[in-house]
Amino acid sequence: MDLSLFFAGTGGSVPGASRGLPAILVRRGSDKLLFDCGEGTQRQLVQSVGLLEIDSVFLTHFHADHWLGLPGMLKTFALRGREQPLTIYGPSGLNDLMAGVRFIYGRLPYELTISELAPKETVSGGDYRVAAIPVRHGPRAFGYALIEDERPGEFDPLLAERLGVKAGPDFGRLQRGETIDGVAPAQVMGPVRHGRKIVISGDTAPCELLVAAAHRADVLVHEATFIEEDSERALETEHSTARQAATVASEAEVSLLALTHLSTRYFAREIRAEARSVFAATETPRDFDTIEVPFPERGQARVLRWSDRLRASETLREGTGSAA
Ligand SMILES: [Zn+2]
Numbered sequence: 001m002d003l004s005l006f007f008a009g010t011g012g013s014v015p016g017a018s019r020g021l022p023a024i025l026v027r028r029g030s031d032k033l034l035f036d037c038g039e040g041t042q043r044q045l046v047q048s049v050g051l052l053e054i055d056s057v058f059l060t061h062f063h064a065d066h067w068l069g070l071p072g073m074l075k076t077f078a079l080r081g082r083e084q085p086l087t088i089y090g091p092s093g094l095n096d097l098m099a100g101v102r103f104i105y106g107r108l109p110y111e112l113t114i115s116e117l118a119p120k121e122t123v124s125g126g127d128y129r130v131a132a133i134p135v136r137h138g139p140r141a142f143g144y145a146l147i148e149d150e151r152p153g154e155f156d157p158l159l160a161e162r163l164g165v166k167a168g169p170d171f172g173r174l175q176r177g178e179t180i181d182g183v184a185p186a187q188v189m190g191p192v193r194h195g196r197k198i199v200i201s202g203d204t205a206p207c208e209l210l211v212a213a214a215h216r217a218d219v220l221v222h223e224a225t226f227i228e229e230d231s232e233r234a235l236e237t238e239h240s241t242a243r244q245a246a247t248v249a250s251e252a253e254v255s256l257l258a259l260t261h262l263s264t265r266y267f268a269r270e271i272r273a274e275a276r277s278v279f280a281a282t283e284t285p286r287d288f289d290t291i292e293v294p295f296p297e298r299g300q301a302r303v304l305r306w307s308d309r310l311r312a313s314e315t316l317r318e319g320t321g322s323a324a
């Protein structure tokens with residue numbers, strides 16, 4: 001099952017020349033979840049992976065840089081004749097917010113559900129869930145954790161055969177929990193394996209609950225609006241410095257930290273260097289970069305640069321051209 005994060009906008013507060021406002025598209029199998037929808041998000045998507053039929057939108061909070069792209073995107077879906085339902089989740093106040101902008105998108109040909117979440121409430125996606133984590137940024141702001149269910153342990157086919165189970169359909173039955181010829185699944189399956197976990201901080205000052213929620217996460221996406229020399233500003237505005245974000249990552253023992261909500265005040269390399277002095281496995285994705293999150297036994301989460309993808313597809317096109 002593929003799991004990835006696509007960074008549609010990695011800037012914060014105001015858009016920069018190369019960084020759009022916050023939006024992260026998480027894809028898991030065929031599910032498409034959008035976390036925040038800053039102004040310009042639909043354009044960012046159209047210019048990159050395409051404006052996909054998103055299943056649900058999770059808003060972290062109601063500062064304008066995190067949701068202003070939503071009414072336009074809802075309208076575009078309507079103009080495209082979308083029929084698939086869409087759910088928008090967010091903290092309390094979401095109903096009022098959406099009622100206030102309803103005149104912009106008008107009547108929709110698809111079912112729109114608006115769902116205010118309580119702190120720590122979870123939304124089930126079948127074999128995974130999304131939990132709302134109250135963070136430190138105004139009276140109602142969430143981070144979100146996407147947590148997969150545990151997976152069965154690894155099946156040992158050689159051992160199963162040694163115990164007298166024939167290779168073939170019986171192997172499948174064993175792995176689905178049936179006892180075959182007196183051999184119980186527990187005898188041939190390893191210990192239960194954790195599912196993957198990705199955590200998105202939204203805007204926040206360093207937050208204990210987020211550290212707990214991100215414990216051993218495969219990826220923590222954390223805001224880093226400031227650097228240490230502006231730590232007073234970070235405190236006043238309930239944001240984090242790069243060093244603070246890295247400390248959260250270190251305390252939570254995550255595998256990879258991706259910094260976002262980057263300000264036009266700094267160079268990404270300053271932010272990255274400050275964070276890496278505390279937590280080495282830190283990246284600062286650019287707009288349109290992707291982080292792929294494989295199952296741990298298949299490797300670590302890694303950043304795929306959009307520029308590399310573009311180059312690869314150009315090479316492919318050139319290759320096709322010369323062959324024709
Ligand atoms: Zn923000």
Ligand SMILES: [Zn+2]
Nearest residue numbers: 061063137203
């Ligand atoms: Zn904010």
